[in-house]
Amino acid sequence: MSHTPGVRQAQKQQSRRALLDGALGLLEHQNLSGIGVREVTREAGLSPAGFYRHFRDLSELAVVLVEESLASLHGMIRRVLAESGDSEQLIDRTVDLIADHVREHRAHVRFLARERHGGVRAVREAIAAEFERFAEEVAAGLGAQPASEGWPAADVRMLAELYVEHMVATAAAFLEAGPAGEGRIARTARTQLRLITTGRRHWLDEG
Amino acid sequence: MSHTPGVRQAQKQQSRRALLDGALGLLEHQNLSGIGVREVTREAGLSPAGFYRHFRDLSELAVVLVEESLASLHGMIRRVLAESGDSEQLIDRTVDLIADHVREHRAHVRFLARERHGGVRAVREAIAAEFERFAEEVAAGLGAQPASEGWPAADVRMLAELYVEHMVATAAAFLEAGPAGEGRIARTARTQLRLITTGRRHWLDEG
DNA sequence: AAAGTCGGCAAACGGTTGTTTACTGAATGA
């Protein structure tokens, strides 16, 4: 354990992780504006002063949490876009993936839902910027599908935003409902997606 | 100013209003979990102890704010449902009404968006319950329209929820965008509503 | 006019907060 560079870095990363995880844990039941530096360090097993070796303040830590939370969400979206099959199967699969994601990343999803319109500007903006990128990615995916042939780019974009918005709302509903109401949420989400798909199919026929 | 009953009550109501308004003002830039009793009383021009003559704690006050915020929203929804005309005009009018409402009740809307998934359970539940009632009201309105002839009740309900969700998302987007981006938000919202309407028109044609 | 009600206040309670300070000791590089 000596003269091997990196030990120090690794220990620091470990503390940093403990701070991030501790904060995420506290944010499960509280708001970002409702937790404090001391509380987080207590949760992480550090002294209060130790916090400042890693972050300037709590909102800086929170922005890192945003990035981590959306990285996992990003993976999910890519998985959704990679699916293939008829639209019915695709819808089922999409809703299942959302449900899985909420189950496996409950804390992340809750954090995003809570702070998306929360009281800390920097965090709000970080989330908004990342959702923007999601919409772009979804738009690119939709644009590549045969169903979007002949669509103006702006229309593809608004459809992508509708999908993203619906996905976020569905995830939040899963959260709030708990395991019991999961079935009902999923059924509603699927039907709504079917209706949107119907509209999509006839979009160019009229108006 | 004496021996006339009601003076006391009126003065008390005035203080109560000052507390509610003060809190709503603070909530414009902060989270509910981020403000304190003392802060609110300072804003309202009362002493800290005075607060407890009106509310047990801040979340009790917040629940009252929820009711007031949703009363105004409720009025807007009724106005939307009362509109008549072809679907194109109806969509335009709806989005305009949402924009108006956000302009005139900025603080209320912000408060709802912020605390809908916020850290205080009682408040979250109060908002959720009221949104539930909205969905029912919208469902009743949709069910009465000729366009819903032959629709199963469950489908009407899910459409209502989709509309409500979209309305809330649009209002939140107006908030975040400010006057500058208002046009873009409105355009997107209108197009999305047109797509949903298209889906609605062809809902019974296919599987 | 006297008695009662009660909204608002000042003061005090113990407790928490964010942040800075000077320090220690292990990991590091020469």
Add this chain to the structure above:
DNA sequence: TCATTCAGTAAACAACCGTTTGCCGACTTT
């Protein structure tokens, strides 16, 4: 091996916090 770096610490700081207490004085009732 010896000097340096630096993550983590304990302690202190002043500033708040929520809540309770006892009291006052204006309204209200009798």
